[in-house]
Amino acid sequence: MLTIRLALIFDSILRTMLLHSSRLVIKPVGWTKVIAALCLLDIFAVEPCSAQEIVIKNGQKIAVLGDLVTRWDATDYPQQVIRGLEANGIHVGLIHVGCMGTTDKMLGILDEKVIAQKPDWMILNCGIDDAWGNRTTDQYIKDITRIVEKTEAAGIKVVLSIATMVGEDPDSHYNGIIAAYNTALRQQAREKKWLLADFDMPAALVAAGGGAKTHRSSGLLTNGTVFLNPMGNELLVLAILRTLGLDTAQIQKARDSWLDRTDLCKAKAALTVRQNEQLAALAAKEKRPASEVLGEMVAKALAACPQQ
């Protein structure tokens, strides 16, 4: 079982962390190690939810249908999927379907926004808005099944993604709903032999020292709300690439292609209100977005730091 394998992997990472702590040798266990472990151990290659070779071909088109997590700027996961494929010589087109909310709404626009565009593939990522709307697991799975069946009937192949989290507390009301969605989705994917980009987000949070009751209680995989931060994006992207059939070496190639780019990383800095106002005033003076001014400051500060 995928989740059991994941749990074992994270358990081993956690043990490493604890071991170091008990010796008072505090060694960072950041995402480099977590992701490297995920790649090395080949955890996404689980039948029947992943392909065994790269199934997407040069020149094909992917439509990405999602809820509000599926945003459309250069830093978000659909663009990163494209970059990862490009690094492996596969150039594909991306169709921006847009943020469509709950699965029933997605079903409503499927013909016009997806099928009519004639993509070869569709990536489907949804669940946050359904959870917010307190929709039942049955409703969620029923809609997903209908979307997949309809899309496949039109000759379009589908990659599903697990639903990501609302904030980073696995015990919250909405994350409880999402966990139930994901359990049902995994089961349905196995039964129907769907391609499912899967990773255990709550376990990944624990591996990075997160969780509701820790000091690292937010901002590990999300920006504190529902939007994925660079690490969350990367985990989702890797899961999708793996599901599309990229092997470990190809995944590594994908990672290498984006690790040193500055246009894929939308991070956050925690400031005081006063500092935030000062930043806004500086941005206004320079007539530039505050995010850009802050980005430069961070880059300068990093350049001035001794290598860790």
Next chain:
Amino acid sequence: MTDSLKKIAIVCVLLTAWAASGYTQNIVIKNGEKIVFLGDSITAIGADSPAGYARQVIRGLEANGIKASMVGAGVGGNKSDQMLARMDTDVVAQHPDWMTLSCGVNDVWFDLPLDQYRQNITKIVEKAQAENIKVVIMTATGIYEDPAGSKNQEMLPYNAFLRQLAREKNCLLADPNADLQAAVIAAGGGAQSKLGNVMTSDGIHPNALGNQVVALSLLKALGLDAVQLQKARNAWLDLPHLCDVELQGSLTLRQYEELDALGAKQNRPTPEIIGDLVSKSLDEAASLPVKAVGAPAPVVIEKADWHGYQKQVFNIDGCAAYVVVPEKTLPGNPWVWRTSFPDFQPVVDLELIKRGYHIGYIEILGLLGCDKALDLMDEFYAQATTQWGLAPKPALEPCSRGGLPAYRYAARHPDRIACIYGDAPVMDFKSWPLGYPDAKKSDWAGLLKDYGFKSDAEAMAYPFNPIDQLAPIAKARIPIRHVICLNDRIVPPEQNTLEAKRRLEKMGWTLEAVSVKESNDCDGHHFPYPDVPGSVRFIMKNTGAPLDDQK
């Protein structure tokens, strides 16, 4: 730019505005009371995030000695029907003393008809009141940071209804929509700005600064005066790591992973690690002379009388200016911006100030609308919308030669103008002063000098007369009404209003010309205004105020 402007904070200016407007009342919420914050994702974030507006309200009250508790009842994507369905479980069952209601963004986004919205919101308010829960109605915050944008235009009647309902049901009204729009302008944002979103993270969800504005709107509605608001702000101003602020275009993923590893090592969230990195730079930047664009320092005012109302007189770069304050302001602080001859036939203005409008004026008439005049108007606008907190979109009111600055300003900032009501405005300086034989020669000479023309020929070839710059006004669909006299020889309608009308119609827009046939006064240029009630209604309708017959 002076050192005293070093640390101007946008919302500080808003606070000053409220202080200047003499806003005083008692805090209505009592120690130990409970507030349910009902709303959509804006409220969910407002209650969950450390710098969220609901949390800031609680902090702000506490800073003023009132310990209130909060229940967050924001659910992402919710429209009014869904909030109504949640009333029993999410509000009534919590037994609160107060409920704040923030609803409308999703209703507009998902095209819920206004009638259904009215019914749902009315039921929500009535249900709360039936349970003795006091209600604070909040205007819907906005969709994208462009007040002239189509979704914000669609939102106008929704918010007008909320303001009306608050009056009808004796609810407190907080107006974050107006306050956020003013804050966007104060921060140098807006549709034409290069700054991107300044008060929201994505055009819709307020960021930490936007949340602060929303919190201050609510606290103001709850009765905090300017001093108490300042106390509230001081309470949260230096709380460490309160605001998560986005940055982009500089960090690589590899660097991010390193910072994240450092976070893991120190057992702290990565945004805190990044925040600490720039903390020193920001503190150093604070010692630089920085002035937030559009956020001027408060000016000293002198009080005078204008037809029985208080005129607050001040000075902008040597030009006299004033704001006349009504006895009781309308929600959203609508105003009329007179661009010339403010004491000539002020019959429409008097009707409006009686109904709660402010009147603004800056004496730039002699500059006949040259660029310097427009720059001074920019300064006046920033002052009026920040220090007085006036609405971001006034009704522009040119009379005669006041048409030159008014129309050129509207073309420069179409997103700032709600409508134009003109009395025979000059639309082309070739018509007046050049085309009027009895015009003073000094007017034309002054125009050449102020516009920087080296010759009459250069002035004649000038392509930016008001009549030549109607496209942005037509594109923004700014409603226009002119009163004219058909035998006006000073500002002939054929060369001005009627020519403008013809050109606008070619652009798919128009203006309403209300004419009198003739007048013997001042070559037909002075005439009794036709249909004054219609002009009053025109301005009220287009500035979002409730019409008299809708009260």
